[in-house]
Amino acid sequence: MSAIIESVPNFSEGRRQDVIDAILAAYNSVDGARVIDHSSDADHNRSVVTLVGEPAAVSEALFRGIARAAELIDMNQQQGGHPRIGATDVVPLVPIRDITMAECVELARQLAQRVSAELNIPTYLYYKAATRPDREVLANIRKGEYEGLKAALAAGDEDRRPDFGPAELGSAGATVIGARPPLIAYNIYLTTDDVSVAKKIAKAIRHSSGGMRYLQAMGLLVEGRAQVSMNFLDYTRTPLFRVTELIRREASRYGVGIQSAELIGLIPEQALLDAAQWYLQLDNLSPESILEWHLH
């Protein structure tokens, strides 16, 4: 089996289709890496790409995409609803198979260094790759957006100095590069149209109000049905099955059940295999027990 990583680069163009296509083509120009999903939002004026493949190939594809975006996007002109500091705004590297988080952190550092050295773009390391605790959080790095960061650096603010590259912003802005676990967007529909139940459950289970550590949640009314909408920030430590059963228990306290669940976007297979192992109580399940494991 060969190592696989995912990356979800965000770039600051969601309107000019020719620019979007040119940047996507750069991301898709390396053997061993593939764009498997992308979406653009005109209001946000931003695009999100999902790239998967071998670590070295994905890293090369990311470099090419960042270079192309720097040529085609002028941050002095760019406007949009989504916070941003650069033409390529943020680039998380995500371990998927046969690669550790530490290896992804190292890959992120190397990529940031190369982007700064070869493209003269300031880079900031974030989350698992952060070099300072305050830079673990993306919002801290992006404070003031392109304009605010540019001014702060021009004023000599040492605190905002990038990890690599010049301490000033050009037309490509700055790029935030880091490593994080896969993110899973998973929603549970309740057997009620009373959104207050979904809101109470969301509050009970999410990290911000005392719940599970790697979980964000909110209660919504979706097509006339109460929904608990969730982001799993680290499914290996806050797993889907445990949260599902916690929701089931909380819901029953209001006389409500779980009607169905849905995924938004992609899920690493391991998150589903973990659920199967837990529910079936297969304590000693090993990868070698799975027939397809022998085919990779």
Add this chain to the structure above:
Amino acid sequence: MSAIIESVPNFSEGRRQDVIDAILAAYNSVDGARVIDHSSDADHNRSVVTLVGEPAAVSEALFRGIARAAELIDMNQQQGGHPRIGATDVVPLVPIRDITMAECVELARQLAQRVSAELNIPTYLYYKAATRPDREVLANIRKGEYEGLKAALAAGDEDRRPDFGPAELGSAGATVIGARPPLIAYNIYLTTDDVSVAKKIAKAIRHSSGGMRYLQAMGLLVEGRAQVSMNFLDYTRTPLFRVTELIRREASRYGVGIQSAELIGLIPEQALLDAAQWYLQLDNLSPESILEWHLH
């Protein structure tokens, strides 16, 4: 994604290591097919091979293994504890990925025809590939074993005539070839040492005594703990999750729970994904939602 099948050929040698090695080498001599498991039993005087790969490659590997076994095993001398009619006794073809059961049946027919034509070995088609209802069951074809079948054919018994090849047995005997779903061996340990509970549950859930259609089960005492030992003959129609929950309910009626579960041998990944989908209530889960799906 390319089609993948599994085959689990059984050959009638479990003692002479040089013969076992030579036959395994034949099974492993084709690009695109791989022996991923094998075991030999001296008492049974029989070996079981697990072969996985592309359909055409697996079919070629099976032919080579059957040819080698015919050279090296003399059924007139062979003795052992396991019922058998041929040097290569039984060869099931199993659809794993992107191939239908009907396609595996066709592959089984072609292989049987080739074995009979090129090696002059009588072949019988069984289970999903059977040409007659009574040949769906392996035991019917193997009745009387090598010696009994040889005598019946010599006596001109029309009923025992093979599907292909000569109506007489040489030193390689006959080979039974067919198609079946993947078989899953799955055991559940109960929180009791009272084997009578496991026996009662096994009786309640298995097909032979009125339970689930594609399930065999028995109650055993294993290392001081009651175990429900099961074979799933078609996990797509009698799934692991449903049987697990049925056992949980039956066990609770005796004041007992499920302590853990285990797999013996291999499981197709889909059986675990089915369990995750059912427990997490992901009604509309599609293969495209799984990140790794895009890598094949």
